[in-house]
Amino acid sequence: MEPKLFHKKSQYVIFCCVLLFFLLPRQDTAYAEDKIAIGSVEDVMLLPWGITLKARIDTGAAISSLDVCEITRKEKNEVEFRLSKRTGGFQVRLPVKAWKKIRSPEGPIERRPIVELEICLGPKRFRTEVTLNDRSHMDYPLLIGRKTLEGKFVVDVSRSCTSPPSCSKDLSP
Secondary structure (H helix, E strand, C coil): CHHHHHHHHHHHHHHHHHHHHHHCCCHHHHHHHCCEEECCEEEEEEECCCEEEEEEECCCCCCEEEEEEEEEEECCCEEEEEECHHHCCCEEEEECCEEEEEECCCCCEEEEEEEEEEEEECCEEEEEEEEEECCCCCCCCEEECHHHHCCCEEECCCCCCCCCCCCCCCCCC
16 A cells, blocks of 8 residues: 555655746846847847948857948958948958858858947947958848857747847946
8 A cells, every 4th residue: 555655745745846847937038128129120230330220130150240342451350341332341350369261151261350349239239250241142231140149149030130239428437
């Protein structure tokens, strides 16, 4: 008689554990509530220039990428480039954080400079790394990758233009 009683108690304990697992609030759900929901396409402001442009939000891409032209390597750790006409056409010179080999959608591996830019996405103003690349053949001049999104945003691909930039254009963060 005792083994049956032990078996029922074991089933009861397992049932209670499973029930608690589903009833207790999960940490990842609460964590997602701290993040800002954005869509698959959002307006992003490049600072300090105050240029607002459409960006494709792409969680499949690790790093973000900006449409530029006329990239010239200057000194040991700097590049000079021109923002594309659709992103203002300004001549910019920035330090290179790193060089990265990236396989382009067309197939060949390209070596691209990585620079740090300050951007505003929704209400958040922050610095992020981007590769510089000719994206003139792409629909969006800026691609926002998952490293930029990590810890700050969640993406709802069924929506777009949900969180317009609301940071000031001045130089202070």
